[in-house]
Amino acid sequence: MTQSLRIGYIVPQFPGQTHIFFWREIQALEAMGHDVHVFSTRKPPRRLRAHQWSEQAMARTTYIGRIDPIPATAAFARLVARGLPAWILREGPRFAGEAFLSFTAAERLRAEAAMRGLDHIHAHSSGRAALIAAFARLMGGPRYSLTLHGPLSENGPGQRIKWRHASFGTIITQKILGELEQSLKGYLPDRLIVRPMGVDPEALHRTTPYQAPERGRPVRLFSCARLNIVKGHQDVMAAVRQLLDLGVDVRLEIAGEDDQGGTGYRRELETLLKKLRLQDHVRLLGALDAEAVKAKLQEAHLFVLASWHEPLGVAYMEAMSMGVPTIGTDAGGVSELITDGSTGYLVEPRNPGQLARTVRTLVANPDALMRLSDAGRAHIEAHFRASQSAEILVEEIKRLE
Numbered sequence: 001m002t003q004s005l006r007i008g009y010i011v012p013q014f015p016g017q018t019h020i021f022f023w024r025e026i027q028a029l030e031a032m033g034h035d036v037h038v039f040s041t042r043k044p045p046r047r048l049r050a051h052q053w054s055e056q057a058m059a060r061t062t063y064i065g066r067i068d069p070i071p072a073t074a075a076f077a078r079l080v081a082r083g084l085p086a087w088i089l090r091e092g093p094r095f096a097g098e099a100f101l102s103f104t105a106a107e108r109l110r111a112e113a114a115m116r117g118l119d120h121i122h123a124h125s126s127g128r129a130a131l132i133a134a135f136a137r138l139m140g141g142p143r144y145s146l147t148l149h150g151p152l153s154e155n156g157p158g159q160r161i162k163w164r165h166a167s168f169g170t171i172i173t174q175k176i177l178g179e180l181e182q183s184l185k186g187y188l189p190d191r192l193i194v195r196p197m198g199v200d201p202e203a204l205h206r207t208t209p210y211q212a213p214e215r216g217r218p219v220r221l222f223s224c225a226r227l228n229i230v231k232g233h234q235d236v237m238a239a240v241r242q243l244l245d246l247g248v249d250v251r252l253e254i255a256g257e258d259d260q261g262g263t264g265y266r267r268e269l270e271t272l273l274k275k276l277r278l279q280d281h282v283r284l285l286g287a288l289d290a291e292a293v294k295a296k297l298q299e300a301h302l303f304v305l306a307s308w309h310e311p312l313g314v315a316y317m318e319a320m321s322m323g324v325p326t327i328g329t330d331a332g333g334v335s336e337l338i339t340d341g342s343t344g345y346l347v348e349p350r351n352p353g354q355l356a357r358t359v360r361t362l363v364a365n366p367d368a369l370m371r372l373s374d375a376g377r378a379h380i381e382a383h384f385r386a387s388q389s390a391e392i393l394v395e396e397i398k399r400l401e
Contacts, residue, residue: 006035008121010129014040015057017048017287021197021314028390041065047261050287064108071107078139087161095157106135113141120397126155130162143167150311160187168396170195172312173333197314198386204321210373212366213301219250219363222300224315227258227265232306238352241276257287297322308349310334317384320376325369343379
């Protein structure tokens with residue numbers, strides 16, 4: 001029988017609206033017989049707790065982000081003995097501020113790990129969560145690893161200390177791995193593994209076969225991502241306006257909310273929707289539970305997400321797993337997921353015209369849509385299962401023994 005592990009699993013602001021991957025991976029690890037203890041910095045805003053499992057996830061998560069002078073002082077003293085002042089001088093004032101915000105959480109993580117007898121901590125972040133895990137290790141806590149989900153520039157200061165003390169690191173795409181190796185040469189652990197995010201194809205499958213749009217009926221487009229300018233929802237709206245002007249009757253639904261819970265970028269999209277006269281053709285659905293997203297995918301003729309840059313894209317994976325023909329942008333690592341013309345289609349970011357032309361061409365070719373439905377699903381089953389990422393994580397932890 002495979003030896004079970006006690007794994008600490010730290011995710012920032014868990015469970016957020018885009019955290020379905022982490023929940024799937026936790027479940028996959030537990031299905032393998034491992035004991036997972038979830039940590040996070042703080043709870044997400046209430047309007048972003050969209051999943052049916054959000055309350056269950058929060059009930060089992062230990063939140064360690066609150067600043068407390070007593071454990072912070074103890075942590076600072078221990079870290080000074082391990083060379084923290086030299087790191088602060090090396091990394092600069094931004095790192096000093098980030099370190100201060102992490103002291104209490106690091107001490108709590110170290111104490112919790114000791115009490116629970118954790119074998120290993122994995123930080124699903126290269127941001128503050130990774131710094132907390134690094135500080136906990138320097139104070140005598142367990143070994144840790146971390147995952148890089150996007151460009152280093154978006155993950156805060158202190159990257160050298162985060163990676164220097166890690167036992168191994170995982171990176172979601174080859175592209176990001178190359179950038180990491182170039183930026184942090186000399187500070188990286190011996191093992192760096194490309195470990196894409198994944199979905200559960202057994203849960204994300206159709207209950208009825210995919211059907212292409214019927215002639216004379218509206219084309220149903222669906223998109224799912226947080227409401228942020230870089231996700232390109234405004235470009236999809238512009239493409240919808242062009243399609244309508246060309247005589248293609250389309251309906252677009254967008255699932256997702258902004259990081260302010262509806263008072264941020266959503267308002268700009270609502271203004272644009274009115275400016276483009278799309279009130280009868282575009283709906284902003286807000287943050288949806290995973291089952292509601294699945295139901296929308298079941299109804300959709302095409303999934304469209306026009307991100308300006310995207311590290312990889314779980315939303316694309318979910319659509320492809322559901323057999324929905326998918327259009328993405330050739331930005332970031334999306335081309336490592338979607339092969340243009342084979343498992344989906346790629347368009348240039350910030351190019352609503354090209355997106356509109358691609359949609360128009362595809363909806364006029366039912367055979368192409370049926371082929372994409374089958375090819376996308378097969379690709380996810382073969383290469384992007386959440387259970388695969390869990391298996392790789394366990395394999396790397398056991399390699400350290």
